[in-house]
Amino acid sequence: GENVEQHPSTLSVQEGDSAVIKCTYSDSASNYFPWYKQELGKRPQLIIDIRSNVGEKKDQRIAVTLNKTAKHFSLHITETQPEDSAVYFCAANTGTASKLTFGTGTRLQVTL
Amino acid sequence: ETGVTQSPTHLIKTRGQQVTLRCSSQSGHNTVSWYQQALGQGPQFIFQYYREEENGRGNFPPRFSGLQFPNYSSELNVNALELDDSALYLCASSLGGTTHNEQFFGPGTRLTVL
Numbered sequence: 497g498e499n500v501e502q503h504p505s506t507l508s509v510q511e512g513d514s515a516v517i518k519c520t521y522s523d524s525a526s527n528y529f530p531w532y533k534q535e536l537g538k539r540p541q542l543i544i545d546i547r548s549n550v551g552e553k554k555d556q557r558i559a560v561t562l563n564k565t566a567k568h569f570s571l572h573i574t575e576t577q578p579e580d581s582a583v584y585f586c587a588a589n590t591g592t593a594s595k596l597t598f599g600t601g602t603r604l605q606v607t608l
Numbered sequence: 609e610t611g612v613t614q615s616p617t618h619l620i621k622t623r624g625q626q627v628t629l630r631c632s633s634q635s636g637h638n639t640v641s642w643y644q645q646a647l648g649q650g651p652q653f654i655f656q657y658y659r660e661e662e663n664g665r666g667n668f669p670p671r672f673s674g675l676q677f678p679n680y681s682s683e684l685n686v687n688a689l690e691l692d693d694s695a696l697y698l699c700a701s702s703l704g705g706t707t708h709n710e711q712f713f714g715p716g717t718r719l720t721v722l
Contacts, residue, residue, distance in 0.1 A: 532713075
């Protein structure tokens with residue numbers, strides 16, 4: 497089955513700096529890669545996603561890149577703000593069954 | 609916020625008991641997936657229901673079962689509860705049968721097994 501690894505487990509940046517979180521996946525058949533943000537005690541919220549036929553996608557301060565050959569994808573957050581502080585999860589989906597395999601999460605702390 | 613709701617919010621059970629968790633999917637969605645999220649970890653896929661049929665299952669024992677109703681709401685049942693079943697149980701709704709895979713999560717049910 498699919499295996500997703502995520503690094504780093506914790507990340508501390510100063511407000512205004514950029515943050516990058518990286519994930520690798522094992523199943524070359526995976527075709528959909530969402531990123532979720534989870535604040536303490538709340539539900540995971542979909543913040544951006546990318547499909548296997550696209551190499552990069554951007555939404556305001558957030559971007560995701562995908563390298564199918566290397567089987568890795570990354571989340572980039574620019575101009576970080578304190579409200580970006582949360583746990584971020586990457587995930588990979590294989591086929592149309594919408595079964596997501598999640599990474600172990602990255603706790604992002606944005607300091608003033 | 610998504611239109612996905614779950615009940616109850618919190619639940620405390622003792623070992624060996626049975627529990628039923630409920631999920632209402634977002635309007636227009638016909639697929640519900642259930643995930644278990646242990647403290648400090650990512651969600652783990654339990655199973656998925658698409659048009660009232662189980663459509664994929666993760667590495668969970670048969671005492672985890674579920675069903676989906678004609679209105680696409682869903683239940684997760686766990687029998688013979690164990691201490692390790694303590695976790696946040698999340699459901700996610702999506703539109704199956706298309707290339708759109710976006711899943712939207714409910715707020716979760718926090719289950720504590722004593």
